[in-house]
Amino acid sequence: MTRTDLSIQPDILKTERLQRLASLVPPCECMVDVGTDHGWLPIALVKAQVAQRAIASDVLPDPLKSAHKHVRMHNLLEVVDVRLGHGLSTVKPNEAEVATIAGMGLKSILSILHDNPPDTLGIKTLIIQTPQVDNTLRAHFVNELQWHVSHEEIILESQKLYHMLVVHPQQKPDAPHAPTSALDQMISKTLQESQSKEALIALSDWLAFRHNLRINGMKRASSPDENALKEAILQHQALVDFKEKLQGNQD
Template sequence: MKLTPRLLEIANKVEKDSVVADIGTDHGYIPVYLIEEGISRKVIACDINEGPLESAINYVTKKKYQDYIDTRLGDGLKPVKPNEVDTVIIAGMGGILIADILDADKKIADTIENFILQPMVASSELRKYLYNNGYKIVSEKLSREDNRFYEIIVATHGRENIEDEIYYEVGAKLIENKDPLLKDYLLKKIDKTQKIMKNIEEHGETEDNDKYNKLKERLSKLEEVYHDNF
């Protein structure tokens, strides 16, 4: 089967012969791909909503992968037993929600080795949570669909210090690995920040404006990262 660029990048981060839990599985595309391509031995496809899970059940049944893919209804990591999987995928949600899912079931999360996370928004808040709660980011990858960028974060348990807060927003691994999409990704962030600042300026609200000053500092850091690398 053919995955979208975002889902394919997520699946490509799964290690060979791993046992995976896909949280918020939706239609079950990633679990089926992982089994079809011989990447995973077993996948647990979980969703909090009955509708999407029913879609996943139908798709798994159509592909005749019921022996390899379990479908389970439940919130976050709750459908997964401790030590049942070595890898978890949490994709297509906000970064704060992903952090909340990890935080809500720490006893289960502590038994999982690899975390493949793809926040739709609030990636900086997710990175901050990971760094402050006993995780370290081992790799990151950008994916683009149309004009939207997606950040795929791979983490494990450990400790890591952040040299500058800008790396909450722009993953340090994206820079270290010279991600092919990094240049366009940074330019889009710079452009968006400039537009927000211009809007504030047009309303004459820059003086003693905490939001504006933070945006100005953010822009300076983003431009520094850009000029240091391109």
């Protein structure tokens, strides 16, 4: 269950990005925020009584100091535990039902999930928010880990894109991820069908830019992989066509 209709502690969660993240957290006994930094998300969720308790976790001492200061400022030291460590290593089995990981790139997210798998810790809902919009994350959850993805969206805030996924490590996926076109390989059907034109245009631009860099790099190589180059050019064209179609629909 998600609560997209409420705004959660807007004096604490001041960006749309953090508001959206909070709105996807289901009511729970305990949640853990991995890479909490300032600690605002667990503080807001406990204050709003979405979570009865929370763990604010970070790998670096300085962010944790700031989280600790904010938790103390809100008189929540008894219900928000501040813990130092890598990823989910700070959580005991069956201690938290919900985990959030926000503000990290794909490599860090994948290493966190690999090193302390959330399904072995009893985590039922995992909410990811990353500035790297990449369909490989969804495919990894569905095809490799066989976890159910219940929600996917992109957020465009101050010209920056964020990818959000709500994943259930203890549930099987509805259907395998089987991209049928070059476009589907890069932007999931769910996103294509559910997101605003503005966000999809920004996403196509961003992906086309990255493809261009890759294509130029491959062309400069002494012996380019012709098949990979051909595929990248096809994908780039699919993004350009998709953007033109979206812009056409806007008129």
